[in-house]
Amino acid sequence: MSSNLYPAFGVLLVDDEASFLRSFSLILETQGGINHLYQCQDSRDAMQVIVENPIGLVLLDLTMPHLSGEALLQQIVEEHPDIGVIIISGLNQLETAVNCIRLGAYDYFIKTTEENRLLDGIHRAIRMQEMRLENLEMRRRFLSDTLDRPEVFADIITRDKGMRSVFQYLETVSASSQPVLITGESGTGKEAIARAIHTLSGRRGPLVCVNVAGLDDNIFADTLFGHQRGAFTGADKARAGMIDQAGGGTLLLDEIGDLSLASQVKLLRLLQEGEYYPLGSDRPKRIHARVLVATHQDLDQKQRDGEFRKDLYYRLRTHQVELPPLRQRQGDIPLLLDHFLAEAAEDLGRSKPPVPKELVALLRNYAFPGNVRELRALCFDALGRHRGSVLSMDVFRQAVGQEGAILESEADPAMPLFAPDQPLPTLQEVADMLVAEAMERAQGNQSRASRLLGISQPALSKRLKKSQS
Structure with missing residues (x-):
């Protein structure tokens, strides 16, 4: 995309009053962050606008010359049933509202209704449309088992079916503006997945990563929102926060499970309202970046324990991907081993030595608590110590032996030799x-x-x- 449009589909405003179209478009853009807008002043032209443009939601007036809003609503529902319609009328009539809902309108608002309530209703409709489109796209991808942009995932070395399903899901939700929760053990590649989401989204701004672990509430707010000059002692000049730096790009908040409850409230307000206040400022700013969050912790358990807000948890998990640990991707071990040894050889200015076949068998029976990151470190260490013709297994045996000692000391004598949820060697x-x-x-x-x-x-x-x- 050449620019960041929200939502991914178009929102069509149909009203015979040019002044209302101008003012309402301005409200949608400045207060609602909705900038993928089309206007139609003559209701007779609305169907043609829908045919020629990627319209997903129509905001429709009722009282118009030539073709009434109710008649146009019926045409849209009959010919384009996948398009949502919201009635925004000057008439406060219960019978008319009920009839419009019966005809297929998603919602009904009065023009004099307070702006926040109207914007909330439009955002709800947009989210419903996004979910419907994502479900359709997900079904198409899974049935065809295809990736539209496999090059985006070229840096993630895998042939695992579970990872391929993750890639297909990411392609499906890439156009959405909603947050994505990325979970998985340490070392599984959560930041690489965040980079892929950012690339898929086509956003023109950068990917900005912030590790929020250990940040107290004040530092968290200053880091994200920035501050005005004089906001606190030592604030000699204004500083842009990470949200500003992300601009029209993507903001990744890593280790979100460590965020304090006070900071969780600030993040929830940011996601719900789409705006924030730099420290020391009384003028709100809109967020134009998409928010991604990552954690190795079980947020579901943390919210049950009262350590993570339920409302924030459900807001974050609109889209969620869980990365499988390396021990569940045993087929990827030979690929990763070869890739990391080649990377280490290039980094050290050496040739990649041949690998003994039993090394793969050894690694396939290792739990890899550090996952892909640990395997990479082992490969670099092994090549740094390499002196012979065939790669020595000493570094890998030492890692497996240490893990084995831990498992042996904690093991139940009645425990089976091989884990029942893992494939047999x-x-x-x-x-x-x-x-x-x-x-x-x-x-x-x-x-x-x-x-x-x-x-x-x-x-x-x-x-x-x-x-x-």
């Missing part, structure tokens, strides 16, 4: 792991290792050569 993978463990215990002595395994030394030697080829 193949016989070949188990055999490779046994060989690697035997060689580790025998300190590289093949004769001793073969006795531990109960096979001949030539058989072990043949297996080792095969795994390294």
Whole structure:
């Protein structure tokens, strides 16, 4: 998109009074943040405007010459049933309102109604249309199993079906202005997902990331909203907040689960009203950035425990993606291993060494508490220590061994050998792991290792050569 339009679909204003069209358009833009607007002063032209433009919502007057609002409402409902219609009339008549709702109008407002109530109703209708369009788009994508813009996700190394479903969902909600809640364990790639959402949205402003963990209420407000000169001691000059810096782009609030209750109130007001006050200012400013939030914590549990506001939680989870941990993406381990080793080799100015086959089997049975970030760190550490021809497994064995020691000390004796919710390793993978463990215990002595395994030394030697080829 060349500019940030809200909503993604057009809102058509139909009224025979030119002065009302001008003033109402100004209110929608300045107070409602609604700038994807079309105007029609002659009701006879409205259907043509709908055909020629991506209209999703019509704000319709009732009393107009030539073609009445009720007649136009019936035409829109019959020919374009997917378009929402809100009646905004000068008539305060219950019977007329009831009849319009019966004909298919989404809502009915009186022109003299206070502006906030009218804007709230229009925003509700926009959200309903956004959800309907997203559901249709989601159904289309899942049935066809396609990605329209796979290049956006090129930096996220995966062939996992669960991650592909996440990508399809993100393409579906990318045009929405509503917040997105990104959840997942530490190291699963939440910031990479935020970058993908920002790119998909086509917003012209930047992606601005703020880690809110540890910010008290005053620092949070100053960081987000900025301040005027003289707002507090030491405020020698005005400073723009992160919302201003994000401009018409995207604002990511990371570690949102650590936000204090007082700051949660400020964030809720920002999302509900779409405006904020810089510290020391009595003039509100509108937010033009889309808000994304990320956390590794269970917000559902936190709101049940009273540590996170329910109203904010439900506002944030309008759109939600949960990233699977690496232990649930075992098919991605070989891809990520190869990618990170190549990245480390380039960074260190070295060639990428061959990888022993048993390494993948070893890693597939590791819990990876640090997820993708941990695997990347292990690859860089292993290549930094590499001295031989084939990549040493020592760094990886040490990580797996430490985790194994923790699990062993805490394990229930009745616990099954393999987790029931995880795929079983193949016989070949188990055999490779046994060989690697035997060689580790025998300190590289093949004769001793073969006795531990109960096979001949030539058989072990043949297996080792095969795994390294």
